[in-house]
Amino acid sequence: MMNPPIVHQISECFVKPVYASEGSKQPYYLTPWDLAMLSVHYIQKGLLFAKPPEAKDNEAFIPDLLERLNHSLSLALLHFYPLSGRLATVKTDSSYWVYVDCNNSPGAKLIHSALDLTVSDILSPVDVPSVVQSFFDHHKAVNHDGHTTSLLSIQVTELLDGVFIGCSMNHALGDGTSFWNFFNMFSEIFQSNGSGASISCPPVLERWFPHGQGPIFNLPFTHHDEFISRFESPQLRERFFHFSSESIAKLKAKANAQSSTNKISSFQSLSALVWRSITRVRSLPPNQTTSCRLATNCRPRLNPPVSQHYFGNSIGLARGVATAGELLEQDLGWAAWQLYEAVVGFTDEGERERLDAWLKSPSIYQLHKTFDPLSVMMGSSPKFNKYGNEFGMGKALALRSGYAHKFDGKVTSYPGREGGGSIDLEVCLPPQTMCALESDTEFMEATSSTSQFY
Structure with missing residues (x-):
């Protein structure tokens, strides 16, 4: 060996x-x-x-x-x-x-x-x-x-x-x-x-x-x-999936058509696909509650808004919730609408209420307490300028991350290397669940063939 x-x-x-x-x-x-x-x-x-x-x-x-x-x-x-x-x-x-x-x-x-x-x-x-x-x-x-x-x-x-x-x-x-x-x-x-x-x-x-x-x-x-604890990740497979700009556009059009709206974003549509697909391959009972949490930038949502260049933490979680049965019986548009409403419902008033509650009873996040093995967590953002960072060697071939914040159902989003609205997702799942996702027709048909540089 x-x-x-x-x-x-x-x-x-x-x-x-x-x-x-x-x-x-x-x-x-x-x-x-x-x-x-x-x-x-x-x-x-x-x-x-x-x-x-x-x-x-x-x-x-x-x-x-x-x-x-x-x-x-x-x-x-x-x-x-x-x-x-x-x-x-x-x-x-x-x-x-x-x-x-x-x-x-x-x-x-x-x-x-x-x-x-x-x-x-x-x-x-x-x-x-x-x-x-x-x-x-x-x-x-x-x-x-x-x-x-x-x-x-x-x-x-x-x-x-x-x-x-x-x-x-x-x-x-x-x-x-x-x-x-x-x-x-x-x-x-x-x-x-x-x-x-x-x-x-x-x-x-x-x-x-x-x-x-x-x-x-x-x-x-x-x-x-x-207040300090040290989270140890379970055994996971970590894999990148690439979604071309064309694939993302189709998902957005499909989600909006199914919901009779034009308000659902590209990322909400993609997150809905991920939420439904991972829930399906987990084979959860129909009455099991599951959620999809989206890392959400508070800066533009506060009143008055905080500068995008504010250096510090200014994030919260927008959370769509459904039972596994609801999520899989309904279509992509229904799931995407739950996420759209969760994001719209993330307001200045709500965030200030959360901060007021924290000030009355301060607490420190513990990953082992907030980690939910039955849900999906969408982290980072494909909107960040990640491939614009060059250090005399031209455009990077790929983005990668370390050990931090990896758990069952953690999905990290990156812009695709070719730009144009393409997105790469770094998905973390237990080996058996990942194998099932790789055989999930709806999910894999939405992904794109990739070069060696993904």
């Missing part, structure tokens, strides 16, 4: 902003949305590139790449300075609060690793190889670990004919919108070869608190063991 491939770490260093801004000298406060994330995993997303022709027989290619990444990261951290800090907790007889301290930190981490595999070894297998999890720092870490480890790590893994750039960001500092805004600006600085003093989408670092409330100093804890 062959030994599994191993990623070898070659070096690591810490990177600080080019200089300490005035804002970085003050405590950076966490909001209710942020604090609720202390016990979940880091965000782990990355891009796989082919080595350009000029890298062949050029021993300086990787050292030069690392040097430029180091410099670009130091410039990006000037704008996103909280990512260079560490978490800190202050406890007194009457208070318990967590914040970001940028004064007592070595900075963000930059790692150089290597793996004796090819791009094809990563992308050709039907399932995502487990070695991909080693392309990311903070494996299995929870956000509270940011007290003693970096809040941001960039890992550069050199393959025989490619390079993977993996980014791990503490989820207590930001959501997917924040993550990709940072990644986009990091790439923009790298590509510009400029000073980094000006970027196209500077983050809004001013903290947002409900009803004008300020920092939270009274968390109801005396020790972090009271």
Whole structure:
């Protein structure tokens, strides 16, 4: 039996902003949305590139790449300075609060690793190889670990004919919108070869608190063991499915026609297909309640709206609910309409009520408590600019993620590499369920044949 491939770490260093801004000298406060994330995993997303022709027989290619990444990261951290800090907790007889301290930190981490595999070894297998999890720092870490480890790590893994750039960001500092805004600006600085003093989408670092409330100093804890747990994923297969823009358009047209409307979005239609298909292959009893949860950006839904460049967490869950019988007896349009109504029902008033309830009784998300093996969770968004991040190697071949937040029924959405409204879905299911999904006619007929680069 062959030994599994191993990623070898070659070096690591810490990177600080080019200089300490005035804002970085003050405590950076966490909001209710942020604090609720202390016990979940880091965000782990990355891009796989082919080595350009000029890298062949050029021993300086990787050292030069690392040097430029180091410099670009130091410039990006000037704008996103909280990512260079560490978490800190202050406890007194009457208070318990967590914040970001940028004064007592070595900075963000930059790692150089290597793996004796090819791009094809990563992308050709039907399932995502487990070695991909080693392309990311903070494996299995929870956000509270940011007290003693970096809040941001960039890992550069050199393959025989490619390079993977993996980014791990503490989820207590930001959501997917924040993550990709940072990644986009990091790439923009790298590509510009400029000073980094000006970027196209500077983050809004001013903290947002409900009803004008300020920092939270009274968390109801005396020790972090009271709210930290470590979720271990069950045995899963992780596979990408590609949906062309034509396929997505057909699903949207079908869902709207069946519901006699034109309001259902492309993503709601696709999510409805996934919800119905996974529910069907799970063979749930007809009276079993199931749900499809959609990660929802609160920024535009608040009144007044919060800037899309707001750096932090500002997400909630829109949830469509049905019994397995209802879901499968009705058509795609019916399922999509449940999701449309869930999204429309996600309002400023409802989110403020949830935040008010949290402030009265603060709680920290626990994956083992919120994980529902009978439902589907649609995470991330195909609207994020993910393939626009280039680091001197052209357009990435593929996107991949780490160990974080993987459970039965977790589906992560990405834009398709060819653009145009195409979507890739990263689906996580137990082996038996995945085999059944691969034989599900409705689902597989909607997917598209893909190249080796998916």
